[in-house]
Amino acid sequence: MGLSAVTVLGVDRPGVIAAVTGALAGCGANIQDSTMTLLGGHVAMMLLVNGELSADELTKHLTAPDLVVTAAAVAARRDFRRRENGLGYVLTVHGPDRPGIISGISTVLAADGGNITGMSTRLTGRLYVLIADVELPEKVDVADLMRRLAAVGAGLDSEITFRPVEPDLL
């Protein structure tokens, strides 16, 4: 049994998900974690697939004229859960679209050991929006980090908010 990371990219149309998941089921592959979204009219899927077939064989089974498919063998990670001492934050950036927004913001976060665990960006008209889930080490000076994020935001003519994740345990 091997684990493969599969990516599927194609023009959005009804039936893409059915075709991909049907092909996987047909060759005995089991979908573990997966995510799918639309990126500018393109369907984008990422899947972790467990099965007997190699990554190359999976690619052959999934190939379709209007889809770009890649598959690669990956090692199973059993320690992927949230680090117990990490602190969760949500980052919002919005402002005029320009190159370098994600790079500028993520560089500041990385300098403090911040880990982006989820991110969505959307462009609508002139407005560029970035929402990111960020995990920070406990030792980080959050006030200082927010000052540096604000400085980067000002340089990009963008508004930035950075706030703790609200507790969700009942």
Next chain:
Amino acid sequence: MTGSGAPGAQTSAVTGTARPVLPAPHPVLSSPAEEVDPTAPAVVSAAADLLATLRREPATGLSAPQIGLSWRLIAFDARSHPRTRSWAGELVVVNPRLAEAARWDSGREGCASVADLTADVRRATHITVRGRLPGSGEPVTIEADAFEARCIQHQLDHLDGILFLDRVSGALSLHRRLHRCGG
């Protein structure tokens, strides 16, 4: 609602003109708005324009910054929204202030200034808002719940230069509006 009679359409002798709604990004939408005199003729005129704009837009609420005025005015009419329970009427409130907020819940919302995007935002579902009515300057208190409460808080945020995007609960809570509402 107290201080100005029963809920319903707010009567106004001033006829407003619908203005364009500013799309984000725009400096006025990112700046705190100023308190104003609710009896000043220019404010009464702006209130009428805000109401005229709201009536034209497919929205349940608007704020003065969205029509380019950095003044503390909001207009709302949540009557037609399916998630509405309380309904204070079609109302313009000057210098509104959130007095009480309780029972927080997450819900989907969008904005007339942010086309094509919606997001899940956590807001109070029971609120009390106090302000003044344009023209008379009479005090008004609004008790709102459900979607009307969400709409009013969204407009109050605009007066502080805050967009709903600044309150999104996580990366997967941002959505592109791809279709019209069903039903």
